[in-house]
Structure formats: C-alpha cells, structure tokens
Amino acid sequence: MKAPRAAGKSRRGAETIICTVDVVLLSLLDDSLHVALLKREREPFSGALALPGGEIKAGVDLSAWDAAARMLKAKTGVQGPYLEQLATFSGPGRDPRGWSISVAYCALVSAELLQNAGSALHVVPVNRLPALPFDHRSIINVAVTRVRSKSQYSSLPVYLCGNRFTLPQLQSVYEAVLGEAINKVSFRRKMDELGMLEPISGAFEVGRANRPAQLYQLRRAFRRRLSLLERAINAGH
Amino acid sequence: MKAPRAAGKSRRGAETIICTVDVVLLSLLDDSLHVALLKREREPFSGALALPGGEIKAGVDLSAWDAAARMLKAKTGVQGPYLEQLATFSGPGRDPRGWSISVAYCALVSAELLQNAGSALHVVPVNRLPALPFDHRSIINVAVTRVRSKSQYSSLPVYLCGNRFTLPQLQSVYEAVLGEAINKVSFRRKMDELGMLEPISGAFEVGRANRPAQLYQLRRAFRRRLSLLERAINAGH
DNA sequence: TGAATAGTGTCTTTGAGACAATATTGC
DNA sequence: GCAATATTGTCTCAAAGACACTATTCA
Numbered sequence: 001m002k003a004p005r006a007a008g009k010s011r012r013g014a015e016t017i018i019c020t021v022d023v024v025l026l027s028l029l030d031d032s033l034h035v036a037l038l039k040r041e042r043e044p045f046s047g048a049l050a051l052p053g054g055e056i057k058a059g060v061d062l063s064a065w066d067a068a069a070r071m072l073k074a075k076t077g078v079q080g081p082y083l084e085q086l087a088t089f090s091g092p093g094r095d096p097r098g099w100s101i102s103v104a105y106c107a108l109v110s111a112e113l114l115q116n117a118g119s120a121l122h123v124v125p126v127n128r129l130p131a132l133p134f135d136h137r138s139i140i141n142v143a144v145t146r147v148r149s150k151s152q153y154s155s156l157p158v159y160l161c162g163n164r165f166t167l168p169q170l171q172s173v174y175e176a177v178l179g180e181a182i183n184k185v186s187f188r189r190k191m192d193e194l195g196m197l198e199p200i201s202g203a204f205e206v207g208r209a210n211r212p213a214q215l216y217q218l219r220r221a222f223r224r225r226l227s228l229l230e231r232a233i234n235a236g237h
Numbered sequence: 238m239k240a241p242r243a244a245g246k247s248r249r250g251a252e253t254i255i256c257t258v259d260v261v262l263l264s265l266l267d268d269s270l271h272v273a274l275l276k277r278e279r280e281p282f283s284g285a286l287a288l289p290g291g292e293i294k295a296g297v298d299l300s301a302w303d304a305a306a307r308m309l310k311a312k313t314g315v316q317g318p319y320l321e322q323l324a325t326f327s328g329p330g331r332d333p334r335g336w337s338i339s340v341a342y343c344a345l346v347s348a349e350l351l352q353n354a355g356s357a358l359h360v361v362p363v364n365r366l367p368a369l370p371f372d373h374r375s376i377i378n379v380a381v382t383r384v385r386s387k388s389q390y391s392s393l394p395v396y397l398c399g400n401r402f403t404l405p406q407l408q409s410v411y412e413a414v415l416g417e418a419i420n421k422v423s424f425r426r427k428m429d430e431l432g433m434l435e436p437i438s439g440a441f442e443v444g445r446a447n448r449p450a451q452l453y454q455l456r457r458a459f460r461r462r463l464s465l466l467e468r469a470i471n472a473g474h
Numbered sequence: 475t476g477a478a479t480a481g482t483g484t485c486t487t488t489g490a491g492a493c494a495a496t497a498t499t500g501c
Numbered sequence: 502g503c504a505a506t507a508t509t510g511t512c513t514c515a516a517a518g519a520c521a522c523t524a525t526t527c528a
Contacts, residue, residue, distance in 0.1 A: 015295035017256045019338060056327075058252035058336035064327040088325040088340045090293075090301040099295035101256060101338065103325045168507070183491050185509080190490095210506035211498035231468055235490060235516090405480070420518050422482080447479035448525035472488090472517060 018100035021068045022053035022136065024086065024143035025076060025107045027114045028160045029123065031176040033147070035140055036114065037122045037132075038075055044096045045133035049122055051140070052076055053102065068105040077118045082108045082159035082224070086143055094135045102134070106143045108159035151177045152234065155196045155227040158218060166205050166213035167191065174233065182234050190233050196222040255337035258305040259290035259373065261323065261380035262313060262344045264351040265397045266360065268413040270384070272377055273351065274359045274369075275312055281333045282370035286359055288377070289313055290339065305342040314355040319345045319396035319461070323380055331372045339371070343380045345396035388414045389471065392433050392464040395455060403442050403450035404428065411470065419471050427470050433459040 025036040037049040052075040053068075061067040065085065073079050086104040094100055114123060124130065126144050129137055150156045157173045158165075171187050191197055197216040204212035262273040274286040289312040290305075298304040302322065310316050323341040331337055351360060361367065363381050366374055387393045394410045395402075408424050428434055434453040441449035 016253070017293060017295055019254045019256065056254060056336075056338075058254055058329065062328055064325060064338065085324055087322060088301060090340070091299055092295065099293075101293075101301065101340070103327070103338070166507085184507095185492085186490055188508085206499085208506075209500040209504070211508075213507055231472065231489085235468065403480085421480095422519085423517055425481080426517085443526085445479075446477070446527040448481075450480055468516080 015099050018095055018097060019056045020053055020095075020100060020102045021056060021064055021071060021105060022051040022102050022134075022139055023068050023072045023083075023105045023107055024051060024140055025072065025078065025081075025109065025114075026126070026143065026147060026160075027109050027111050027123070028173055028176055029111050029114075029125075031172070033126045033144060033177065034114075034123045035126050035129070035143075036076060036117075037124060037130075038120060039122070040133070048133050049124075049130055050133050051136045056103075064103040065105070068103070068107075072107060075118070076121055078107065078109055078113065081113070082156075086139070086146060089135055089139060102139070104139045104143070106146065108147070108156070110160060110162040112162055148177060148179075150226075152232040153229045155194050155222065158196070158222075164200060164203065164215045164217050166215055168213055169205075170216075178234060180234060187233065190229060194227045194229060195219075196227040252336050255332055255334060256293045257290055257332075257337060257339045258293060258301055258308060258342060259288040259339050259371075259376055260305050260309045260320075260342045260344055261288060261377055262309065262315060262318075262346065262351075263363070263380065263384060263397075264346050264348050264360070265410055265413055266348050266351075266362075268409070270363045270381060270414065271351075271360045272363050272366070272380075273313060273354075274361060274367075275357060276359070277370070285370050286361075286367055287370050288373045293340075301340040302342070305340070305344075309344060312355070313358055315344065315346055315350065318350075319393075323376070323383060326372055326376060339376070341376045341380070343383065345384070345393070347397060347399040349399050385414060385416070387463075389469040390466045392431050392459065395433070401437060401440065401452045401454050403452055405450055406442075407453070415471060417471060424470065427466060431464045431466060432456075433464040 027034055027036070036052065038052050040046050040048050040050050052071055054071050056064060056067045061070060065083065069083060072081070072083070084106050086106045088101060088103045090101040092099045114121070126140060129140060147156065151174060157177050158170065160173050160177070161170060167188060170191070171182060171184065174187070175182055196219055198219050200215045200217055203215040205215060206212050264271055264273070273289065275289050277283050277285050277287050289308055291308050293301060293304045298307060302320065306320060309318070309320070321343050323343045325338060325340045327338040329336045351358070363377060366377060384393065388411060394414050395407065397410050397414070398407060404425060407428070408419060408421065411424070412419055433456055435456050437452045437454055440452040442452060443449050
C-alpha cells in the first residue's frame with residue numbers, strides 16, 4: 001500500500017487539477033430523448049450509474065475531443081457518431097477527489113445503433129433521471145437544452161435517424177425533440193431550404209397500406225456538418 | 238536552480254495537464270470589434286502579445302469562471318463585465334510546456350470602460366490581428382463568430398454599450414456587430430419584443446441639432462441575463 | 475426657417491400555417 | 502373500391518421591410 005497522502009495534492013502543496021471528459025450519449029426511443037448511462041467500475045461512486053467518461057490521457061489523446069471519442073468507443077462501443085463539445089464544468093466540489101475539470105461532449109446516435117451497442121448500457125429517459133454522481137445531472141440537462149435549442153434552426157436531429165429515412169419519419173423526430181407539432185408543408189419547405197437531403201432514387205419505404213414514402217439520405221457534404229437556417233423551423237409557439 | 242526535469246512530466250511518467258483560462262475581452266471601437274491583448278511577462282512567449290489568461294489556482298478559484306474573472310480583473314482592471322464560457326481548447330501542441338487545456342471565456346465591455354481600464358492593454362481590431370502565440374487566434378475567431386451569431390437573436394450587443402444609450406446608438410452597435418444595415422422600424426419592434434429596455438424618464442441625449450433621443454437602460458432583471466428572440470433581428474440577407 | 479435626426483404610421487412583400495386535392499399503396 | 506398516409510397546390514394570416522410623415526432640436 002502507498003504512503004497516505006491528501007487526495008489530489010502534490011508534495012509541494014499546490015493542488016493538482018483532475019482533467020476528465022464526459023459524454024452525454026443521446027438517442028430517441030419511443031418519441032422521447034434517452035441518455036446512456038454506465039455502472040461505474042471505480043471509486044469514487046463505484047457501482048453508481050453515471051455518464052461514460054474518464055481522465056484525459058496526455059500520452060494518448062491529441063485533444064479533449066479525441067479523449068471523448070476514445071472513451072465513448074471503449075465504454076459503449078459506439079464509434080464515429082456526431083460528437084460535439086458542450087461546455088466545461090469545473091470546481092473543487094464536483095469530484096470528491098479534489099478540484100476537477102470535465103469537458104463535456106454531446107453525442108447523438110440512432111436508436112438502432114444504440115440497441116446494437118454494449119449491453120451494459122442503461123438507457124434512461126432524460127426526464128426520469130435516477131440520482132447521479134458528480135454534477136452529471138446538470139451536464140445532461142445542459143445537453144438536452146442545447147439539443148432542443150439547436151434543433152429549432154438546424155439539421156441536428158438527422159443524427160438521431162439512421163442512414164436512410166423518410167420525411168415523415170424525420171418530421172416526427174423533430175416533433176419529439178422540440179415537443180411540439182410542426183406544419184407538414186412548412187417542414188418540407190424548411191428541409192428543402194436546408195439543402196442537406198437527397199432522395200435515394202428508387203428507394204421507398206414499403207409494406208404499409210398507403211402510398212410509399214421516398215427514402216432520403218444526408219448529402220455527402222453534411223455527413224459531419226450541420227446545416228443552419230436563418231429562421232426557426234417552427235415560428236409560432 | 239531547480240533540478241532539470243522534462244517539462245510537464247511528473248516523476249511517475251504520467252504527463253501532467255496544464256489547466257488554464259483565457260479571456261477574449263471584446264469591445265466596439267469605431268464601429269468594429271476590437272480585442273484586448275497584453276504583453277506576456279513570463280515564458281513561454283515572454284514579451285509577445287496574447288490574450289489575458291493564466292493557470293487555474295485550485296486553492297483560490299471556485300470554478301473556471303471564477304478563474305477567468307480573477308484573471309481579467311488582475312490583468313486588465315475590468316471588473317464584473319458580461320463574461321460567458323466560450324469553449325475549451327486542448328491538446329499536446331498548443332503550449333510548448335506540454336499537454337494543456339484552456340477554458341476560453343468571452344467578455345464584453347463598453348468602449349468607454351475599456352479606455353478607463355489598464356493602459357497596458359493593446360486594443361486591436363479583430364480583423365487585423367497580429368501574430369499570436371498558442372492558439373489564441375483561433376480562440377478569438379471563435380469568440381467573434383459566437384458574438385456575431387448570438388447578436389442575431391439576442392440582447393447580447395447591449396453589453397457593448399454603456400449604462401445608458403439611445404435606440405439609434407444601440408441600432409448602430411447591432412449593425413456594426415452584424416455587419417449589415419437593419420430596418421429602423423423592425424429594429425424598434427424587436428427591441429420592444431425583447432422587453433429588456435426601459436426608458437429613463439426625462440433623460441434625453443442633448444446637444445445635437447435634431448430632435449433629442451430618449452435614453453434607455455437595461456431593466457434590472459436583464460442586467461446579467463440575455464433576452465432571446467424567436468426570430469432573428471434581421472431576417473433577410 | 476432650414477438641416478438634421480428621432481420617432482411613428484401604414485402599405486407592400488415575404489414567409490409560415492391551414493386546408494384541401496391528388497397520388498399510391500395493401501387489403 | 503376503401504382506408505391510410507405521402508405528396509403537392511393554394512389560400513390566408515402574420516411578420517418584416519420600404520417609405521413617408523411628423524416631431525424637435527440647433528444654427
């Protein structure tokens with residue numbers, strides 16, 4: 001056993017800062033946003049559900065974004081999703097080991113992709129979060145607020161869909177995220193204006209007792225980049 | 238002199254991460270955004286112009302925001318401005334001492350307040366930046382982009398005005414930040430809609446050869462909080 | 475009185491939502 | 502054909518911009 005030493009303090013008395021990343025992995029299940037949580041395997045809070053995350057490894061990671069992508073892949077199996085920096089949380093009180101910084105990231109994946117990911121994942125609705133360690137509850141709330149806000153005027157929700165989807169499917173994703181109905185004609189005008197979608201020629205959603213819907217995919221240029229609107233998708237509230 | 242040791246490495250071989258904050262202090266001079274820079278007094282890049290910033294002190298700061306506010310006051314004399322987290326920049330290459338994180342903040346002040354601040358400040362236009370150390374140029378660019386973007390649908394630019402201002406003055410601040418003309422009638426409708434301003438009864442801008450303009454101030458509730466719009470201030474482009 | 479700019483009224487244009495008509499499928 | 506939903510056309514309403522008119526000051 002090592003010699004006892006105050007947690008997070010170096011020998012010279014200057015407190016070391018703990019540098020971590022946390023990932024809020026979101027997806028849409030049953031028309032409501034869900035977040036992926038994991039049982040912690042280490043202290044502090046060993047055994048508790050928490051966001052996937054961990055310490056940045058200076059010898060391994062080339063940036064905090066890289067650290068987040070590495071952590072996400074290692075802990076959940078999810079690889080190459082939409083992954084965006086959210087905000088940085090810091091202070092002496094958020095981690096019992098001492099003064100810490102967490103660079104939080106937000107990842108969006110399709111429900112399908114999340115199902116195929118690690119079975120160790122606990123996927124819970126964001127409006128029924130269990131008690132969470134650290135400030136993970138606030139981090140999730142910031143993520144959800146950001147996603148809802150950005151969805152008003154951008155193509156963000158397409159990352160909650162799979163590779164191919166119909167316009168009615170995409171509209172219902174927008175409606176679920178925004179929590180309000182959207183006019184069908186306006187929605188289609190907006191999607192056209194965003195210019196990020198292309199119909200997959202000859203591909204339709206079949207098997208239902210109605211006119212089949214055209215399948216669309218993201219244009220190559222928008223696979224990793226958002227498309228922005230001047231005006232919100234749903235103007236009236 | 239201390240015993241030689243590889244920069245940024247602890248004795249156990251795990252590289253220590255350098256935790257800093259940087260503040261992009263912006264103001265509007267001559268209708269264009271300017272940023273405040275300081276001559277660095279320490280290595281690395283001693284003597285070079287750079288953003289005010291420095292290492293987070295775990296023993297002193299209660300958060301990265303606190304560290305930014307402390308640094309800003311100590312280095313520029315500016316106290317209690319609008320101060321908002323921007324993003325976090327990180328990696329092994331941005332600081333020659335080793336793997337580093339910088340939590341960047343954006344501060345907005347009136348030109349008047351900046352003039353009265355420390356005379357050591359070098360206030361330069363953001364579109365004519367000198368060569369800067371670290372990744373300070375990217376940080377400034379992100380700040381400017383964010384400010385322009387937020388100004389489209391919020392009250393952000395009021396923090397570039399003094400305590401009292403006229404609507405024509407505020408409009409010209411918006412126009413300078415957004416880089417485009419705004420319809421006068423629409424602008425006034427929007428300011429009314431934002432609901433953040435109150436006329437200072439009986440106070441007018443006098444001394445000019447025209448009808449005097451009503452002076453306004455921020456309502457108490459909005460002294461530190463933004464007010465947001467559903468739609469952008471300038472819809473057409 | 476005239477120049478200058480503040481502040482307001484109102485018409486026109488643009489864009490969003492309502493509604494409905496048409497298109498295609500499985501049964 | 503009928504039920505169901507996709508897709509599109511068009512009318513209505515509200516918001517944004519253009520323009521002009523009135524208000525008030527100094528020279």
